[in-house]
Amino acid sequence: MLDNLEKFCDLKRNIAEINIDPLQRGGILTPQARAALVEWGDGYSVCDFCAGMLDRIKTPPVEEFVHGALPEFLGTDEVRITHGAREGKFAAMHALCEKGDWVVVDGNAHYTTILAAERAGLKVEFVPSSKEPDYAISAEGYIQAIERAYEQKGNVSMAVLTYPDGNYGNLPDARAISDACHDYNVPLLLNGAYSIGRMPVNARELGADIIVGSGHKSMAASGPVGVLGGSEEYAKLMFRLSSTKKNKEVELLGCTVRGAPLLTLMASFPAVVERVRRWPEEVENARWFSAEMEKLGMSLQGDRPHNHDLMFFIAENLYQISLKAKKGRYFLYRDLKERGISGIKPGLTRQFKLSTFGLSREDLEKVLQAFAGIIESYEKT
Ligand SMILES: *Cc1c(COP(=O)(O)O)cnc(C)c1O
Numbered sequence: 001m002l003d004n005l006e007k008f009c010d011l012k013r014n015i016a017e018i019n020i021d022p023l024q025r026g027g028i029l030t031p032q033a034r035a036a037l038v039e040w041g042d043g044y045s046v047c048d049f050c051a052g053m054l055d056r057i058k059t060p061p062v063e064e065f066v067h068g069a070l071p072e073f074l075g076t077d078e079v080r081i082t083h084g085a086r087e088g089k090f091a092a093m094h095a096l097c098e099k100g101d102w103v104v105v106d107g108n109a110h111y112t113t114i115l116a117a118e119r120a121g122l123k124v125e126f127v128p129s130s131k132e133p134d135y136a137i138s139a140e141g142y143i144q145a146i147e148r149a150y151e152q153k154g155n156v157s158m159a160v161l162t163y164p165d166g167n168y169g170n171l172p173d174a175r176a177i178s179d180a181c182h183d184y185n186v187p188l189l190l191n192g193a194y195s196i197g198r199m200p201v202n203a204r205e206l207g208a209d210i211i212v213g214s215g216h217k218s219m220a221a222s223g224p225v226g227v228l229g230g231s232e233e234y235a236k237l238m239f240r241l242s243s244t245k246k247n248k249e250v251e252l253l254g255c256t257v258r259g260a261p262l263l264t265l266m267a268s269f270p271a272v273v274e275r276v277r278r279w280p281e282e283v284e285n286a287r288w289f290s291a292e293m294e295k296l297g298m299s300l301q302g303d304r305p306h307n308h309d310l311m312f313f314i315a316e317n318l319y320q321i322s323l324k325a326k327k328g329r330y331f332l333y334r335d336l337k338e339r340g341i342s343g344i345k346p347g348l349t350r351q352f353k354l355s356t357f358g359l360s361r362e363d364l365e366k367v368l369q370a371f372a373g374i375i376e377s378y379e380k381t
Helices: 031-039 045-049 062-074 085-096 111-119 139-151 174-183 232-238 260-277 279-295 316-324 328-338 361-380
Strands: 078-082 102-106 123-127 156-162 188-191 210-214 226-230 310-314 351-355
Touching: 031 260, 045 260, 062 078, 062 226, 062 260, 078 085, 078 232, 085 111, 085 156, 085 188, 085 210, 085 226, 085 232, 102 111, 102 139, 111 123, 123 139, 139 156, 139 174, 156 174, 174 188, 226 232, 260 279, 279 310, 279 361, 316 328, 316 361, 328 361
Parallel strands: 102 123, 102 156, 156 188, 188 210
Antiparallel strands: 078 226, 210 226, 310 351
């Protein structure tokens, strides 16, 4: 196994002209971040001037970023860098909940919320979403789920809201949900993996006690990197210091991101702040795009009007084509790729999600023309 190792070095990446994969649209590096990735690529590269706390490094200006810029950006008292949204959720649950407690979670939650709870030894009570095509999550649902958890005995020590969820791109009324949770003295963790870095999100305004974001998902960072914020009350517990190792925060295992991913997050940050200001244009593009997709016979699920670039479509017409097309259900992937478009999972036709984030009208026109051209090409046969 240790001969012929050259293949591990020749790592060219073959990417399509336009990528509409929701997972990847918000993680594309800025030119500044791409330069930082190379500059800081060596292992432990940020540790040259560290006196023991990663978030207090002054050169490069990590301290100003973590203790100045990010708390203001997120609207929260304290922020730390994590390896991603999931690590933030786990750290928060592990620090704030006791084994055997209940955590109340929206039915549209990402699988990593469930794994974080499982790893922290917590039981999950779900807030079911409404039925298709809305899949809506309500404050009333949180009240009922908290009540159900209490009826089953035990303590409810956290609620989680996915904002937006990664399937439908739905943005529930976070303020109403945090108010409902606070009526029961339950802190709310807002999972902003798909929002922080794309759209304005302010934890304080939304009533979120804890907030997590994903650098590689939505903040133009290479990752793995994320942010974890909390109001003072909860930050104290999440970021408590070790009793034996000076200046080391237990829940973060001392230091988290020790090099390039953090530097890409920082280098992209000015552009991220700027693009968040342009969010209304992104919503407009998404609404226009989904209306055009519906004219082609596909149906948008989730919030209407839609408030996010992540969109889920039902495409009965493409499914019908797949029943007859060469290569069957792989035809859509192949035909889109031929037209320079990637990002819809191979094999999916009847339902799929995509994102318009950061794409120009011109590129979105190309995507629409591709769908139209594919549908038309099978109508003729
Ligand atoms: C992508 C995603 C995550 C995971 O983010 P990581 O930073 O990779 O851990 C969590 N929650 C939601 C809603 C997501 O879409």
